[in-house]
Amino acid sequence: MWSRALRSNLKLSKSEACIFFKNKIRGASTCVEGEPEGPVVKTDIPGPKSKQLLQELGSLQQVGTIQLFANYDKSIGNYLVDADDNILLDTYTQISSLPLGYNHPELLKVFNDQHNMKCLINRPALGVFPGEDWPKRLNGILSEISPKLPNITTMMCGSCSNENAFKNIFIAYQRKKRGDVDFSEEEKSSCVLNQPPGAPKLSIMSFKNAFHGRTLGSLSTTHSKYIHKIDIPSFDWPIATFPQYKYPLEDNQRENEEQDKKCLSEVEELFEKYEKKGIPVAGIIVEPIQSEGGDNEASPQFFQQLQKIAKKNNAYLLIDEVQTGGGCTGKFWCHEHFNLETPPDIVTFSKKMQLGGYFHTAEMTPRQPARVFNTWMGDPGKLIILQTVLRVIKEQKLLDNVLHTGTLLKIGLLELEKEFCYLLNSTRGRGTFLAVNATDSKLRDEILTKLKAKGIQSGGCGSNSVRLRPALIFQEHHANIFLDKFRQVLKEIN
Ligand SMILES: Cc1ncc(COP(=O)(O)O)c(C=O)c1O
CATH class of the missing domain: 3.90.1150.10 (Aspartate Aminotransferase, domain 1)
Structure with a gap:
């Protein structure tokens, strides 16, 4: 009796309840x-x-x-x-x-190994001189924990993972529009002066109270506190309302479903509005649980519908798992609780993963080199730590x-x-x-x-x-x- 009451109270599936009682x-x-x-x-x-x-320290910095x-x-x-x-x-x-x-x-043992230590101290520019074991290590990560996405790009932190993921989205969006032809001379000369058509007007939709980082691009999708943003210029990108649920969920089902509907219809309206404004939405970024903004949840149905709307509008869906990823929600990726029709187009990670980066579809991979690139592009030392973390988790x-x-x-x-x-x-x-x-x-x-x-x-x-x-x-x-x-x-x- 107690177990059934507990299960329904906490919405545990039968297998989750089994694990709970076994433990x-x-x-x-x-x-x-x-x-x-x-x-x-x-x-x-x-x-x-x-x-x-x-x-x-205060005499040196804030x-x-x-x-x-x-x-x-x-x-x-x-x-x-x-x-x-x-x-x-x-x-x-x-x-x-x-x-x-x-x-x-x-983890204390990891760098006793001389090979691992040499990977750590000889930090490579991974986009140019990766170590010979790099493909094998990345393959291992992909096969173990990828949320059913075939490709991975590694980065330094959560903000720069989102920032570079936006670039992948814009590149893929423009390729779809242009077709697989070369860039025009006009595109090449205009982009270096920040002008269209080479630097097109495109946007990423985000949600009120979201937090996606503090670098310039990702900050335009962060809306949790004024102190993160004040005095910093930002892009004119659409911001939709995220559901605000009443608790307990089981007593407020109708109102919470209304919240989902209202927010989703706002998403649809913003697609139209920004298309008319000449700043079409190329992608949506969303946290599975809005974290810094107040641990705001949305239902699996909300995320399923959001993915449908993104697809209908030819926009890509980026799920930011920087804070929710790595197992803390009971699944390795929080969005695995949502039963999405297909994997999202991009899933960004950092924090518990030690390494920043993102998993993505093959479509997201730029056809030309040096478009998503920086000196380090991640850190093999952190990947070695992550491998041990994953082994211990298992x-x-x-x-x-x-x-x-x-x-x-x-x-x-x-x-x-x-x-x-x-x-x-x-x-x-x-x-x-x-x-x-x-x-x-x-x-x-x-x-x-x-x-x-x-x-x-x-x-x-x-x-x-x-x-x-x-x-x-x-x-x-x-x-x-x-x-x-x-x-x-x-x-x-x-
Ligand atoms: C959901 C989410 N995205 C992105 C970031 C930014 O990560 P970082 O602080 O590593 O730049 C954070 C940081 O808290 C976050 O919670």
């Missing part, structure tokens, strides 16, 4: 040996040593975003140790980018662990939401990629500060959400510590 019976053996039993807070955070370092200085020698597993020897349970993992936590024993069945821990965390958050209904609402998310809203942003910030004082490193997103971004090795006992501390904080605020 429950098996019990938690720890993923990383040598972790402390729990957080230990000895000073204010930042403590005296962090404050001194902050002053030192330091307003720095929370503390870390001791990466002492940090281990899910625990971040700071310069003042405070031990924090990390549910934020370097802005969601540490798949195996700190100092995972398998060997330790970490996607099952994410589902198991995520289920417990979600149950715990829903219980807290019930107990403190005047402080919290709208628990949501997949796997351990979870969030809950505080009633306002001041309260959210107070929660984060108090959690820190109790030894929990957490993060916020949007205006009033607490977001969870633990490593894939975050287990049942870590979840219990987090929920216990969270409850203590809410009781104190109460």
